[in-house]
Amino acid sequence: MNVNVVLVGHVDHGKSTLIGRLLYDSESIKDERVEEIQKLAEEYKRKFEFAYFLDSFEDELKEERTIDTVSLMFKSKKNYYTITDVPGHKEFIKNMLTGASHADVAVLVVSAEEGVQEQTRRHMFLLKMLGIKQVFVVVNKMDIEDYKKERFEEEKEQISKLLDSFDYATGEMLFIPVSAVEGDNIYKYSEQMKWYDGPTLIDALDGVTLKGKEKPLRFAVQDIYKVENEETIVGRVESGILRRADNVIFEPSGVKAKVEKIKVFEGEWAEAKAGASIGIIINGGVVKRGDVLGLLEKPPKPTNAFLGEAVLLDKNLKKGEVVEIRCGTAKVSGEIKEIRERIDSETGAVLESNPEEINEHDAATIVFATEPLVVEEFAEIPELGRFVLVKANKNIGAGVVLQTNFSF
Amino acid sequence: MGLKELENKSIYIIREAYAEFENPAILWSMGKDSTTALWLCRKAFLGEIPFPVIHIDTGYKFKQMYEFRDRIAEEWGFDLVIAKNEEAMKTGMGPEKGKLECCTALKTEALMNYLDTHRFDALFLAIRRDEHGIRAKERVFSPRDEEFRWNYRDQPLEMWDQYQTQGRSEKGAVQHHTRVHPILHWRELDVWEYIKQEKDIPVNPMYFANNGKRYRSLGCEPCTSPIDSTAETIDEIVEELKMTKVAERSGRAQDKEKAFMMQKLRALGYM
Numbered sequence: 001m002n003v004n005v006v007l008v009g010h011v012d013h014g015k016s017t018l019i020g021r022l023l024y025d026s027e028s029i030k031d032e033r034v035e036e037i038q039k040l041a042e043e044y045k046r047k048f049e050f051a052y053f054l055d056s057f058e059d060e061l062k063e064e065r066t067i068d069t070v071s072l073m074f075k076s077k078k079n080y081y082t083i084t085d086v087p088g089h090k091e092f093i094k095n096m097l098t099g100a101s102h103a104d105v106a107v108l109v110v111s112a113e114e115g116v117q118e119q120t121r122r123h124m125f126l127l128k129m130l131g132i133k134q135v136f137v138v139v140n141k142m143d144i145e146d147y148k149k150e151r152f153e154e155e156k157e158q159i160s161k162l163l164d165s166f167d168y169a170t171g172e173m174l175f176i177p178v179s180a181v182e183g184d185n186i187y188k189y190s191e192q193m194k195w196y197d198g199p200t201l202i203d204a205l206d207g208v209t210l211k212g213k214e215k216p217l218r219f220a221v222q223d224i225y226k227v228e229n230e231e232t233i234v235g236r237v238e239s240g241i242l243r244r245a246d247n248v249i250f251e252p253s254g255v256k257a258k259v260e261k262i263k264v265f266e267g268e269w270a271e272a273k274a275g276a277s278i279g280i281i282i283n284g285g286v287v288k289r290g291d292v293l294g295l296l297e298k299p300p301k302p303t304n305a306f307l308g309e310a311v312l313l314d315k316n317l318k319k320g321e322v323v324e325i326r327c328g329t330a331k332v333s334g335e336i337k338e339i340r341e342r343i344d345s346e347t348g349a350v351l352e353s354n355p356e357e358i359n360e361h362d363a364a365t366i367v368f369a370t371e372p373l374v375v376e377e378f379a380e381i382p383e384l385g386r387f388v389l390v391k392a393n394k395n396i397g398a399g400v401v402l403q404t405n406f407s408f
Numbered sequence: 409m410g411l412k413e414l415e416n417k418s419i420y421i422i423r424e425a426y427a428e429f430e431n432p433a434i435l436w437s438m439g440k441d442s443t444t445a446l447w448l449c450r451k452a453f454l455g456e457i458p459f460p461v462i463h464i465d466t467g468y469k470f471k472q473m474y475e476f477r478d479r480i481a482e483e484w485g486f487d488l489v490i491a492k493n494e495e496a497m498k499t500g501m502g503p504e505k506g507k508l509e510c511c512t513a514l515k516t517e518a519l520m521n522y523l524d525t526h527r528f529d530a531l532f533l534a535i536r537r538d539e540h541g542i543r544a545k546e547r548v549f550s551p552r553d554e555e556f557r558w559n560y561r562d563q564p565l566e567m568w569d570q571y572q573t574q575g576r577s578e579k580g581a582v583q584h585h586t587r588v589h590p591i592l593h594w595r596e597l598d599v600w601e602y603i604k605q606e607k608d609i610p611v612n613p614m615y616f617a618n619n620g621k622r623y624r625s626l627g628c629e630p631c632t633s634p635i636d637s638t639a640e641t642i643d644e645i646v647e648e649l650k651m652t653k654v655a656e657r658s659g660r661a662q663d664k665e666k667a668f669m670m671q672k673l674r675a676l677g678y679m
Contacts, residue, residue: 002409032655054541068563070544071537073595080409094565098547101567222423227454234452236420265451277419279454289427313565326570329424386568393574395565 003208004082006103008096008127010117011088013109014140016066018180019085020050022202025187028074029053050180054085067092069099078206088119093126093345093361094313097398100127104210105134107201108159112145112177116158122346122361128166129309129363129400131382135163136174136204143179147192152177166348174204215239215274215381218300219293220328221250225279232263232279233287238328238383240295242280243271248293252302252372255285274383290330292374292384300374300384305337305406310389310399311345311363317389317397318357324390325368327375327401328383331390334370341365366399367406375401409593411602415448418590420569421548422452422532425588426459428573429530432588433460435519435679436488437534438473438612439626443480444599445534445591447609450484457486462522462531465492466514468502468628476612483610491522503630508673514628516677520556523585530586533679538595539656542670548592549573554584556677587679596656597649604642616640625657 007015023029037052051066060067066087073082084103086096100106106127110120127135137159145151152175160170176185177196184190185200199207217240225232242248246259261281262269272278287293294300317323317336325334342352343363351362358364378385378400389397409417425432434449434457436442449457463477481488493501496513503510523531537544547563549571564572574586591599603609614623621634622645635654639645670678 002413027653030655031653067561068545070541071593072544073538082409095563098563098566222420223427225453232454234423234454236416263454265454275413275416277416277423277452329427388565388567388570390572393572395567395570395572398565398567398570 001078001210002080002082003205003210004084004102004104005107005205006084006086006100006105006132007107007109008086008100008123009088009109010111010114010119011065013088013111013114013117013120014180015088015109016051016054016085017049018107018109018138018140018178018186019072019083020053021180021183021186022083023053023072023074024050025183026074026076026202028072065089067095069095071099076202076206079208081205086123090119090122090361093122093311096123097126097130097311097313100130100132101398103132105136105205105208106132108135108137109140110137110155110159111141112139112151112155113141115155116162118346120159121162124163124166124168125345125348125363126311128168129311130386131378131400133168134208135168136176136201137163138176138178138201140178140180142177142184142190142193143182147177147179147184147190149193149195152196174198176201176204216298217242217246217293217295218376218381218384219280220330220384221287221289221291221293222329223289224287227263227279230281232281234277234279235329237272237274237276237278239274239381241271241273242278242293244269247296248282249296249299250285250287250291250293251300251374253285253287253291255287255291256296257282257285290328290332290373292328292330300376301405302372302374303370303405304372305367305369306375306401307340307365307367307403307406308387308399308401309363309365310387310397312358312360312389312397314360314391314394314396316357316359317391319355323396325370325373325387326390327373327387330373332371332373334368336366337369338367339364340367365402375404377401377404409598411598411605414591414594414598414602415451417593418445418448419452421571421588421590422449424569424571424573425530425532425549425586425590426452428571429586431459431526431528432530432532433462433526433528434532435534436461436463436477437626438463438469438477438480439534440599440603440611440615441534441536441591443611444602444609445532446484446486447606448590449532457484460487460489460526462519463488463490464515464518464522465490466518466628467492467497468514468630470614470626470629470632472612472614473626476610480610489522491518493518493521503628507631511673511678512676515679516556516673519679520677528585530588532588532590534591535589535679536594536596536599537592540670542674543592546589546592547571548589550587550589552584552587552677556584558674558677560675597646600642600646600649604646611642615645617644
């Protein structure tokens with residue numbers, strides 16, 4: 001199985017070191033890379049560190065911090081992992097979100113020495129917003145705390161309290177005491193923490209199940225190509241299954257049609273499952289990029305207003321301002337009709353109701369008035385329930401749809 | 409990811425870029441990665457590649473690479489164009505003048521001149537995250553300014569397949585063109601397993617072992633050396649890669665001359 005894991009947490013709590021350790025213990029690191037890092041460490045008069053496997057920018061090594069997200073692949077006895085490291089600084093939240101957006105599972109890293117810090121809170125708030133609910137907590141740097149059980153229990157309590165406040169199901173959550181530097185409870189059980197009777201981090205990850213729930217068919221139109229004189233609608237099945245001879249509707253164009261062929265380079269298919277990049281031929285009607293196809297009996301509904309929760313990564317966003325909204329392949333302009341609540345992305349606390357504007361790093365619940373488009377509620381069809389905000393050609397924010405067909 | 413998922417995602421990226429940009433092109437080095445990327449383009453467009461395929465010719469490529477290039481271009485029938493820095497070639501630029509200088513003049517500058525003449529706003533490149541630490545930090549859609557600089561300290565927000573797709577801008581504006589990386593998420597082993605599965609992706613014979621040596625990564629003749637290997641078939645390459653602890657680009661001199669050489673090259677616009 002393929003599992004996408006993101007490591008989150010505050011700066012210097014040991015995310016990069018932990019990933020370096022996972023790669024090293026799973027024997028995924030090339031000899032040459034180890035030598036290269038040893039040489040670099042000498043050159044910079046530093047101790048060899050596992051984090052240097054990930055921090056490949058010269059600035060990252062010099063500044064001893066991760067600037068941008070990086071994904072690495074490794075294999076355990078059971079799974080293939082794409083493991084993503086994200087920076088633990090507030091100024092690099094944009095990179096953290098980029099890295100976290102593809103994750104199935106998160107590992108929260110908290111230093112036993114420092115406990116819950118600003119980015120511990122902010123990362124967990126943002127993960128919750130992005131719908132990543134499956135979380136493992138590792139309490140790192142146990143070596144510095146002499147591997148004491150009491151320290152672990154204290155941290156566990158503090159972290160649980162935080163996660164409870166964000167509505168995570170902490171009761172079912174695994175908390176693992178580790179030392180990434182020494183390798184305790186990552187791949188190997190710790191000799192120093194015999195009092196711990198749970199799984200190692202890798203065993204915990206190997207035990208993950210990814211359950212997908214059944215969702216209605218949605219296909220996002222990317223483009224229309226003329227192939228061998230046939231109008232071929234290309235795009236991706238976002239959810240559900242598309243079958244030849246399905247009666248479908250494209251929204252917001254409103255075109256009703258029958259699927260005559262499902263075409264790929266190799267030939268024709270009878271059906272296409274979620275994730276498939278395909279072409280389709282219909283029996284007539286003009287559709288366009290940004291349209292969403294669904295079955296006539298369970299159609300996508302176009303809307304011109306929705307309620308979303310978003311985080312802003314640009315200076316500010318004002319009520320009445322018009323931005324570009326991208327969802328699936330749709331790109332429409334939308335007005336910030338109403339800002340319901342301005343939310344602290346660190347604590348989740350409501351800072352203000354009905355504010356005139358929000359600022360960088362704020363989260364907010366916003367009513368958007370848009371050109372017609374198809375969005376779905378994130379809880380129902382996440383693939384079409386998340387959006388990116390664009391201003392002056394720059395991606396400035398991201399969010400999820402709480403409510404469609406919104407009236408105001 | 410499984411091969412089907414990798415392929416689906418690549419096709420999605422190629423189609424997104426084609427829809428969003430007006431004048432794209434793809435770079436082809438005749439290696440396994442960019443040849444696989446060309447194959448994925450054929451799949452994305454259900455046949456013909458609707459934009460030019462650029463080969464940056466340094467004049468230092470292996471003879472077998474030129475033969476391979478001309479043969480595949482004819483078989484697949486795409487629009488092959490060749491970019492050269494004739495001026496630097498005339499003045500005798502070569503690796504003995506410094507590897508960074510040589511790569512910059514014969515590759516980066518050749519590409520810059522060509523891009524400026526033909527006004528491409530997007531460039532497909534078959535780099536992969538697992539090739540090099542620096543490439544691991546790349547975005548799928550990665551903007552470059554007019555000096556080809558990669559502002560790696562301020563990369564765009566890129567969530568869920570929502571890429572930052574800004575078109576080419578005039579001189580003076582921040583953005584010049586966008587690099588699009590359709591196989592960024594593939595590993596070296598994935599590429600070979602895919603080549604094995606697809607059967608119709610042509611492979612340069614230099615990748616196969618000859619007298620106990622084979623090339624694992626292809627570049628310019630003076631700066632590329634083969635590795636010890638007995639892998640004579642695609643199947644044997646796949647098996648070899650499952651076992652190896654040697655880095656893919658170990659035979660590529662420009663990566664290794666000094667620390668952060670690759671970062672410096674890339675900051676100057678190298679691929």
